[in-house]
Amino acid sequence: MFLRIALALQTVAVFAAPVTAGVLLTVPSGLVWHSVSAYSVFAASIVHLAAAILAWRPGGGSPRPIVTATVFFVLVLAQIALGIAGVKVVHVPLGVLLFGASLLQLSRHLPERARA
Numbered sequence: 768m769f770l771r772i773a774l775a776l777q778t779v780a781v782f783a784a785p786v787t788a789g790v791l792l793t794v795p796s797g798l799v800w801h802s803v804s805a806y807s808v809f810a811a812s813i814v815h816l817a818a819a820i821l822a823w824r825p826g827g828g829s830p831r832p833i834v835t836a837t838v839f840f841v842l843v844l845a846q847i848a849l850g851i852a853g854v855k856v857v858h859v860p861l862g863v864l865l866f867g868a869s870l871l872q873l874s875r876h877l878p879e880r881a882r883a
Contacts, residue, residue, distance in 0.1 A: 773815040812840045
């Protein structure tokens with residue numbers, strides 16, 4: 768349950784990042800908004816990783832979500848570094864990949880009745 772909530776939070780945070788990128792291009796204070804969204808994606812990916820660990824260890828679940836959460840976290844770190852460095856050629860496609868990956872992870876953890 769907590770893993771699903773963490774994934775939903777992460778997906779919303781990743782969705783907000785390109786919205787604030789548009790604000791970045793149109794408003795002088797847009798850099799602040801985009802920075803806040805980057806911090807929220809970072810925090811949400813840490814919460815996701817913690818939820819995956821908690822779902823595995825005490826709950827006796829599969830360790831697979833830990834691997835996906837770790838890979839996602841590493842990609843978020845790369846995304847932040849690329850954004851700070853201004854490498855938009857990789858930063859933008861990686862953002863799209865992160866959003867798709869987050870949606871895919873969320874869809875895999877939805878209850879069966881919600882998928883139908």
